[in-house]
Amino acid sequence: MAKVRYFTALAVDELRGDIAGRLDWYYDPSAGDPRRWEKAGEAIREADIDVVEIRDLLTISAQPHHDDPGNAVAVYNALNGLTPHQASDERLWTYVAHTQGAEYVAARWLSERPSDAVKAAQKVRNHFFARGNRALIRDNGVSRLWWLGYIAHQTDPEEPNRFLEILLHRQDVRSALLERPAVSTNPRVLRRIYDVMVEQWQGERELFQREAFRQWMVNLNRRGGVVLLDALSDDQLRKLIRDEADHALSAVL
Amino acid sequence: MKWEETKSWPYPVLRPNNDDYQKAAFEVNLELDRLPDTTAVEVDADFALGDADLLGLVESGDAEYLLLVRCSTTHFREEFRSCEPHIRRRFENGMLTGRVEIAPFLVACSDLQGFRAERWHPDYDGLSPRFDAGSVLAVDRPSTYWIDSADEQPVTSMFRIAEGNVPSGQWRCRPLEEHVALELSGPDVERLKEARSRFGNTKDLWHIINGVYLPALIWLLCEADRSSDDGDYQDMRWYSALDSALERNECKPLGANDADRVADAQTLLDNPFVEMPVLNIE
Incomplete structure (x- = not known):
């Protein structure tokens, strides 16, 4: 089994500083040597963590966002030896995005190249690099998959695919639950919200209507400003979240 | 729930630089010790609650001390509760990194019917604020720590x-x-x-x-x-x-x-x- 490899901090800085000079490669990694970065010698370090190569695990279809749930589970399983600390390291994800994940990242996120070189470079910066929390969770083409898989396994360890299918089927649902730290980093709250969503998903799906879902999130946000949700027992939390879902449905429907 | 010194609550909350409670204080001493060559840490919190009515709630089991630990970098958030004024927890290597915020609270365990404290500001005379389960009864300023691994970071x-x-x-x-x-x-x-x-x-x-x-x-x-x-x-x-x-x-x-x-x-x-x-x- 292979070991996890990552770029040095200096290598990441140098790559980020010269995106403009390599734009053609970023938008079509298959055109050059597919293993060019893996030969970078002193720019690469190796950690004692086993890993399965993800190159052949990633799927890109005609509707690539539909592949996200499967790809997230695949990447997480391939790299499930990482601790959250290790998975928050930009050096790791920059390396993976530039090597095993390069063609996937380009196909998923860079299928259209802006004519403006500055905008074209910005897209590369967003999806091949991972500076900051938001970039790790939302933007880097590979790290976002790992973190989706991580959250899915935390919330629904029996059926992580179901979790991802439900949360990713619409952008506003994804944004509200995964990109808002107050919810996504609160496993108990996210789990109770997800329980209600599963019931709805298997039923009439009224709560998934845009206005109803938005109202539900507004209600929860308001309650969370007065009551410390973390302080509630599981039963109290479950009741609060369900009550606010009912209020949202009553208000909208 | 973010810390804001000027946050408006619908009921009295014992907190720094605020007179909802007269001549009372809620202070928490936090220590964070990092284990050498790892990102594992031990957190030690001592709660000092200076209000007899709030202490009475703790003794009756209607309120408890709570420590909320948050690390957005590792997507970590967990609460630790105790009816004793001391909480100590260890976080294993890899769980926390970057900016870690630790926030101390005193919270209601259940709905508090008719609770009043003698030291409330006179503005609350004649009022019967509602305290639901989870209500924050006292809060101290959160503390921020940075946990970074030393490897290959010049x-x-x-x-x-x-x-x-x-x-x-x-x-x-x-x-x-x-x-x-x-x-x-x-x-x-x-x-x-x-x-x-x-x-x-x-x-x-x-x-x-x-x-x-x-x-x-x-x-x-x-x-x-x-x-x-x-x-x-x-x-x-x-x-x-x-x-x-x-x-x-x-x-x-x-x-x-x-x-x-x-x-x-x-x-x-x-x-x-x-x-x-x-x-x-x-």
Whole structure:
């Protein structure tokens, strides 16, 4: 089994500083040597963590966002030896995005190249690099998959695919639950919200209507400003979240 | 729930710089100890609650102490509760990294019917505020810590080159929360970045380290020493990284009165003087 490899901090800085000079490669990694970065010698370090190569695990279809749930589970399983600390390291994800994940990242996120070189470079910066929390969770083409898989396994360890299918089927649902730290980093709250969503998903799906879902999130946000949700027992939390879902449905429907 | 000193609550909350409670206090002493060579930490919290009615709620089981630990970098959030005024927890290696916030509370365990405290501000006379389960009864300011792994993070990584209102040909340091900005004029930023990129893997880089990073680090160490009593920088990410680097290299900690920071900066940068190519021409 292979070991996890990552770029040095200096290598990441140098790559980020010269995106403009390599734009053609970023938008079509298959055109050059597919293993060019893996030969970078002193720019690469190796950690004692086993890993399965993800190159052949990633799927890109005609509707690539539909592949996200499967790809997230695949990447997480391939790299499930990482601790959250290790998975928050930009050096790791920059390396993976530039090597095993390069063609996937380009196909998923860079299928259209802006004519403006500055905008074209910005897209590369967003999806091949991972500076900051938001970039790790939302933007880097590979790290976002790992973190989706991580959250899915935390919330629904029996059926992580179901979790991802439900949360990713619409952008506003994804944004509200995964990109808002107050919810996504609160496993108990996210789990109770997800329980209600599963019931709805298997039923009439009224709560998934845009206005109803938005109202539900507004209600929860308001309650969370007065009551410390973390302080509630599981039963109290479950009741609060369900009550606010009912209020949202009553208000909208 | 974010900490805001001026947050408006629908009921009295015992908190700093607020008179909802008269002559009462809720203070929490927090200590965070990092285990060497790991990101594992132990957190120790001692709660001091100075209101008899609130203490009565704790004794009756209607309220409890709660410590909320948050680390957005590792997507970590967990609460720890106790009816005793002491909470101690250990977080294993890999669970926390980067900015960690620890917030202490006193919370209601269930709906409190008819609760009143003698020390409420007179403005609450005649009012019957509602306390639901989870209501915050007392809160202290959260504490922020930075947990960074030391592996392969050179001291120079705490500096970031940035454009600033600086005369051409000069540079200046500006400490920010996460890093220290090395500010130069726009054209000089490009020149320095280009030089770093061109010479990054060569011995010529030592000229840049000696000419820019070494004096910047000396300044930063002296500035951190000077302001240690004020605590201006202690919550900043680079501060804890710098202190850790000093410790690893057996130099005096930040705030020491008699430290030789010129020598210490050279130690932290692996004695860059002798690495300059101009000194090693044969």
